[in-house]
Amino acid sequence: MVNIRYSQIRLTMEKYRIKVFTGDYENSGTINYISIRLIGTKNSTEPQILNKSSLKMGEKHELSLECQSSLGTLLLAELETKKYFIPDMWFCSKLIVTTPEGTQHHFPCYRWLDSKHKLLLRDTVALLRHEETEKKLLNQRQEDLEQKCKVIRWRKYLSGIPMIIDASTTSELPPEVQFSRTKDISFQGNSTIAFTELKLETWRHLSDVWNNLEELQQLFQCHDETTFDYVKHHWDSDEFFGYQLLNGLNPMMIQCCSELPLNFPVTDDMVKFSLKKEIKNGNIFLCDYKRLKGLVGNVINNRQQYVAAPLCLLFSTPEKKLIPIAIQLMQDPGESNPIFLPTDSKWDWLLAKIFVRNADFYEHELNFHLLRTHLLGEVFTIATLRNLPSAHPLFKLLIPHTRYNLHVDILARDRLISPDGVIPKYSSIGFDGQIKFLQSATASLTYSSLCLPEDIAERGVEKIPNYYYRDDGLDLWNVINTFVQRVIVHYYLNDADVERDFELQNWIKEIFQNGFMGNASTGIPQSLNKVDELVKFVTMLIFTVSAQHAAVNNGQFEFGGWMPNFPSTIRQPPPTRKGATTEQTVVDAMPDVDTTVNILSVLYTLSNKSSDHYPLGYYPEQLFDDSGPSQAFADFKTDLDHLTAKIEKRNRHLKLPYTYLSPKNVDNSVAI
Template sequence: MGNQPTTRIAEDRKKTIKGRVVLEKKNFLVFEVTDLGASFLDRVHELLGKNISFQLISADHHESSGTSFVHLGFLRYHWFTKIAPLKIKELTYEVSFDWNEEMGIPGAFMVKNNHHSEFYLKTLTLEDVPGHGQLHFVCNSWVYPSKQLVILRGTGSGMLQKWDRVYDYAFYNDLGNPDDNVESARPVLGGSSEYPYPRRGRTGRPPTKSDPKTESRLPTFFKGLEIYVPKDEQFGALKLSGFLGYGLKSAVQFSVSKFWAQFDGTRDEFDSFEDVLKIYDGGLKLPDGVREKYRNILPLEMLKALAPSDDISNGIGSDDKSAWRSDEEFAREMLAGVNPVCIRLLEEFPPTSNLDLELYGNQNSSIKPSHIEQNLNGLQIKEAIKSNRLFILDHHDSLMPYVRRINATPTKIYATRTLLFLQKDGTLKPLAIELSLPHPDGDQLGAISKVYTPAKHGAEESVWHLAKAYVAVNDSGVHQLISHWLNTHAVIEPFVIATNRQLSVLHPIHKLLKPHFRDTMSVNAFGRQVLLNDGGLVEKTVFPGRYAMEMSSFIYKNWVLTDHALPVDLVKRGMAIEDSNSPHGLRLLIEDYPYAVDGLEIWFAIKTWVEDYCTFYYKNDEMVLKDLELESWWKELIEQGHGDKKHEPWWPTLDSCHNLIDTCTTIIWVASALHAAVNFGQYSYAGYFPNRPTISRRLMPEPHTKEYDEVEENLDNVLLKTMTAQHPALMGISLIELLSRHPSDEVYLGHREPNWTMDLEPLKAFEKFGKELKDIEERIEKRNGDKSRRNRVGVVDVRYTLLQPYSQEGLTGKGIPNSVSI
């Protein structure tokens, strides 16, 4: 913890400790031209005595004349001369060190690479350490040539190269391409009050010609694989190959769908829901007359193999093809779907708006008592509110500032409010949906709203189903851009950067948090290159289109780190109240709220683990206060990583063990369980896109019009014409299939590399954490088998498994990885 003075033991008392190093070198298949020369120079320099040096460092601190110091061992030099094989595999080398028992136990080591080529240092194992026995160090880090080393913080300027290991900050100024055309420009996110945003990892590419504030983009998908990410943050070879493989599959699927559409009478449209289901029932099929003509170009076997998924079991639409239409399922997914983090208690009626009155006029709800009173099971509205029975899914204030601009494009949306009533069986019943548009004469004149209520017959029933579809579109966009991208991916990246810049690898908080940052910078960089950029997959498949990232910046203005602690979030949304007689001191107002029930068990398991860990290293608050590395880390995280929020009063002060534990628990929760809850169910719930359409293309038809008559006559046809078209739907399905899939090398919560610390108590605490997670998994499975818990399975027979800690590879709809890794 921090830099310490050092001393050395006398030469005449040294002993030899033998050990072995396990590493990987770059093999021929990944060599570049410069590597060939470096490899030759390595051989020459080894002959000249230039090699790799190791030096052990004592784990024991000693006091002398009021100064704390640690012992350094004697320098030893080694030659790692084996040629790397074609197939990547581990290489083992024998090493030896000089040491003395008086120096205590080695707790770390320094390594310096005097070669010209980097190598990946996996482990160092020491045998027969005096007074201890075997010691094992897990490294898992690239060791770069000393002449190429750049300090982790970098210089803040210049274009970073793939051999660099620099962690630095930048704005989101690489999403647009103004050199292409004006429409391809995107605002810089971060660094302004208009567009605040978390920072991303700096790449340092040169600016565009048209706009010096915009960073130039890499021109193609495959060039995008070269986007700079610090070496230690890059995907491993196994994950990268799988990621590219499924990415290629997704690209081919879309190409095939476009080809297939050429022979469809209604290009880019699904003719019926049966056409949608064919995607999953054996793949895409060409008409008979075309089959023979194009057999040699595109065999049917390929079409079948490239269907969006080989498995939609346990997904919406897999069994009962119409259950997703029910009001019960529509409401249940607000508690146990892919976006269960937005619903809140309704505390006043009618609902009000927090939008600026001068800018947006009166945006309060137009829902009246007459719209809902007949569905309150005999209660008056005041009684329903007092007994905590009314809830709301409110996508009004977050969307209204963008509705006019979005509706100027081919996309047509509403700002929506959905009111729900908690029934005695624990399920929610939709009461009313309000669809709002900005006043045609100006935003400052307020909203123009219409209210729709449940109906069982005729045109009113069809219109009600259509209103639910508009709500689903909004919820899909808010989920993808806010609940998923902004509140997990984007907000965590500054923590990754600050931790590597300010906390040494030996620091206990660095060791605690490191597993929860794995692959985050890589997946975010990939997202900026092909998903979130101008014309990227997100803009093509989610309703805000070109305003997607700008809208997430608007929501970030209200982001508060501490609000994302699960207990705080539940209380703030009115979904729980503090109750000392309830488990964990919280009582859920909806007892069968699967996300909250499972989530609270995971949250407090994480918190107990973090508390056990931190109190081992910080015996009192004074130790936290005096930790200069910790202070620098937190200061930089606030002032640079989330620099646009640095003046916010809510930031906790790391002046106590309590605050440190709460902060680390929140970081781990967001990076692991929260991300799992909003990511890995995407295919189960949205793979059947009619359940969660992402785009709407027409507004609600007005009564006494031809379009309104069509709603009554053929609702399915209207839904398919109104919601996501065929090509965006297939692109979206392919994207969420990729995002919902666990890779084969996933590392789940409660697991990490062996021997990650030599301290016995933290190892025991981590083992206890793992056992608790297994117990939680068993309890979740038991709850899912309880038929009285109607929100856990629902009429579509999709169990809530998203917070079950463990999973196998593939599309499983469960499993909590340690980090935002996909």
Template sequence: MLHSKYPTSSQDTTVDTQHKNEGKKIKGRVVLMKKVVLDVNDLKASILDRVDELLGKAVSLRLISSVNGDPENELKGKVGKPAYLENWVTTIAPLTAGEAAFDVTFDWEKEIGVPGAFVVRNEHHSEFYLKTLTLEDVPGEGRVHFVCNSWVYPADKYKKDRVFFSNKTYLSSDTPKPLQKFREEELVNLRGDDEERGELQEWDRVYDYAYYNDLGNPDKGPEYARPVLGGSIEYPYPRRGKTGRPATKTDPNTESRLKLIQILNVYVPRDERFGPIKMSDLLAYVLKSIPQVLKPEIRDLLVGNKDEFESMEEVLKLYEGGLELPDGILKYISDSTPGEIFKELFRTDGEKFLKFPVPQVIKEDKSAWRTDEEFARELLAGVNPVTIRRLQEFPPSSELDREVYGDQTSQITKEHIEHNLNGLTIDEAIMNNKLFILNHHDAWMPYLRRINTTSTKAYASRTLLFLNNDGTLKPIAIELSLPHPDGDQFGCISKVYTPSSQGVESSIWQFAKGYALVNDSGCHQLFSHWLRAHAVTEPFVIAANRQLSVLHPIHKLLHPHFRGTMNANASARQVLTNAGGVIEEIIFASKFSMEWSSAMYKDWTFPDQALPADLIKRGVAVEDSSASHGVRLLIEDYPYAADGLELWTAIKTWVKDYCSFYYKNDQMVQNDSELQSWWKELRGVGHSDKKEEPWWPKMQTCDELIESCTTIIYIASAHHAAINYGQYSIGGFVPNRPTLSRRFMPEEGTPEYEELRTNPDKAFLKTFAPQLPTLLGMATVEILSRHPTDELYLGQRDTAEWTTDADILQASEDFKKNLEAIEAKIEKMNKDERLKNRFGPAKIPYTLLYPSSEPGLTNKGVPTSINI
């Protein structure tokens, strides 16, 4: 009888393989970053770690089986013997935040088989950032890769050992049974369900919710008290990340605040914190923003007895050479500040104080910003291109409650505008989609009476615009309104201004545009930017980390788009949106700013954040199945909308390809326990003030999942990019985009009117550009508009091996190619002279939705997430 040299059964094969692999070693490589403080190694931590190594306290890893459960431990995957990182002492990390690679060698254990996770214990004194573990030549599997991207603190900081999973993707129900308990326990750890805790510490990994009760500082005085946002009908708001800080002494409902010097240590889960490069940028931001907390004597030295620019030439000097340092300032700095903390702000190397880059809006033409054409173009291609609407009734009406606010109907008449409609009647212009409106009347009117009790003197505005045959817009009337002096119930008093290019009337028209822009700037920062991007996204981040395992496909899809958002928001609450912070200093709504954004949240809906839905709701587009994106723009040359729709379609195609791979039918969506828990918690807790709203997607179908994920990604990437990264280019020259007003419109017969007639620029600057808030605003938007060197742009991942699914990796590559094609299309459109709104009088090409960018102040680039 002939005998085959091959085993005759799978059992014989297994026995033979096990025998063959006895004594086998599995080689692995760990990539990590040792602890750093900003860009410099923590030498003390490094020395202590070396001592730990010499004493036998090392970093150990144990593999967890994905195929064999332990009957003595709830059938959780078998855990292997420890292996240790090799040569920690001799492997010296570079003096920057660089990576170091370490070898690790495991004994192959047949009880482990194919590992699906591993346990890591850090017995050192300091934390390190664990990037990846890669195993080579695992019997029965080959290469196994683990994407970690997490800070690992000393073991005594944790109640449970840290567990990391391989880069495979599983719905909860498909998880290998030996890994299921580990998957569930990891989510419990992130929720902190089994912990009693007070103030959260930097090593805590707890994602939880809190109200916006950290804005005020009543212990500093009653003028610093602010209402709690969230949890009430009066002040609804999205939830933010919990810190656990104790209450203030004055008000038990207000959370105590950190000192400014502690801003870099504000609690967010450690893996949500910025990396070293981003931290450096944040420090630069704090230093640039120091004027808000400068002692009065420094303020006096800087601005002397005046708080105003004398001329446009004085403003332009900020870009051409900076300001002269007043006598005494250098001595005060050297006597009163530690080290080089003010190096970013005060130069002592011969450079003048506060020299800024030249904003693009004045780079080519220093007067183009004054034109009506540029004013109108920026409503379509500026930093707040998401507010303009099509006018569908005349005169514009108000939706404010008549019993409370009286008659707020617009006082603009046909006599004001009909001569500017190119021969059309008002009805014909409306019918032909020729009239548009920038309407900030209803939003600001209920707050104006209180706002104007501060140093602000502002109006509520309506701006009407006509669509020319060449695709450009022209402003044809601006209505400025104030609450009736006898009471809100009597309505408002309004005055209408129309374009003029002659004498004092042209200066008055310039003032009217300024007041309209003040309204729009407040809407931009507090609603379009902060609320619609930053604040509403944070609950998505928290809920995803609490309810979606890192193994879950939707977690893997969305995680890059949540990078840095919690840290950005937490830092903003410390220096930007807090009582007395930057926003209250530079935005006309002053101490009512965040309260006003709460009022805007009352009308926020998640489905309307989808770009096509937003455009249709604003009347600037209509559904059209024959159009390339399913909608047809009524302003064809609308750069934000045109480029945005390109990105929206590319994102949705990617999301559809991705979700369709894991969800074959609606029932799979309905039966996904983690997905359903995420969506339920997001609505019921993260956005609980809106949880009863019927418009929320039910998350019962594949279409709802695809649309929701597309919307989340669009908000975090394209929407935020469009309203953030052009801020310095457009608003770095404050006269072009004023954020506050300190005087009302000059009335004939007054000294203010005479100054307007004889020196219009000085009158304009007195009203719209007080010196210190202007400098603070310029410094702020310069930092916010910059890309760091470690930026990730749409379509990019921080590791190439983020999943093992080849079809998904191919779809990801297709997405990148689509984005490259969009870049080429944007470049081509920006060279098309027929598309006048893409360039304009100021000669600024519209590149804010150009997907990629270099580091720095580039006025382009779509990062994956809201990270500044």
């Protein structure tokens, strides 16, 4: 009789089949015991230990959980590791649970788990806060944010500069936002490669300064990459000087000149044509490096360095070439601040252009690269992790675009921009100048300047020929915008959904306060009230951390590796009269050998694609299950492929192909 009753009980047991996926990162496995518990609307299972042996990288394990009655609707999966021998970390990719009724539930994880914490996983269904109906899910949503806010905290960096992550070393970061082992090895190795492949270590010990321009040619004979080689042979030409302001490292400075600045008294006699006429026709352009005014030169290797704050006027010729026509090296006009012209002596004109290229080094590295991609990307990342729970559709959309940003920025603050970092140590403006520059750049940030279509219009560069950054950038902006629109409208059905999403409102509020210093004049929204506003902001965010970062980062060694084209410092003061500059003056103005070696090693490291490169549109983590977003992701990939093909077709006819905004070369995030 007892046996019959036991059999009847066994027949009514409910069985849940579980597949557990360990990540394919190196060291993803564990020798710890893994405990799993399922939680439903009616009931929950007892915790069950998964492994009797170690879990290995990339492996899938299966087990069954049984209970006497149905759990109801399956809500959560609880994971916990229990130390077996030594504490270690386990990276769980996901769980797939099949209910007794045959329904599959996907529980994305993609996180590291240690023996100190339990982890509650939700399935792939994305929900806004007001759509939650289950108390257990509401509790999980709140606990998710509370846990993340404990480890992801804001910290003041420097006055007037965006806030940063409260972590001094990368080891303080949660494991899931740190470099993978593969990425770490790749990153550390690139600096070594810079000194071996490029033979920089040999040159560091030969002499302190360059003796002549031929010596520079000998140093760089070891590198024959196509763009690098082109730069080396054309760096001193006027045509290439203008080309770089459109398609080089910093395509953001140039703007249409609607009238000459009062402090830049260029005349018709100087340029040999009617400036008024060409300005009216929209053919005159300006680069103004006024942010450098008043900065004091640094001392490098016991020698004084110098800073200019140039203005550069350019002409778009009938032959569709952009050429410089006048350069003034300091902001205040006067007899000791001459306007240099292409008709001056070869060496006068070349040195004036070198000062402009040095000024462009600071605007590029500190403003358009560091501030506008790295530091803003860090702000977006922190706000996303702190304010959007894992079930939020915007979290699922944005989390791939936060990959490695925090880790990279901590390394940058430690090695590149700290008081003894490479940039302050080996640049004309030093650390104090760097702070003042960043404060000024932050104060001038505007929302419209981060939105490419508006930025192009505001700078008046809609029609300038051969502006490939503009053309490819606008195409890519539109592709991203279409993708974001498709995902957002699936969840936000009307403006009221945006207004009442207080998680979203907290997110944008933290970005406004901590990224843009609560400055309403920036135009950055303090709240979001319409679906269109949300689509625009998310488009800007994704474009900034992917496309814009690629545009200003990926060509750093190609355009900056030939040092005279992108000098980090100048060892001669700006000339105060014409006719005094010689070839030796130009050579003496160049950064010394030690400075060159250190800057080039950084540019080489930052320009190299990592071995775990995640190109834009590549989303290996299954975070959504709705058909709408799934189709949007598929369409996004197709649109990116079409754009890649379009760019490659155009590039086949160019002497110097523009590749930085080809989607296959764009990372999902600020990952380097």
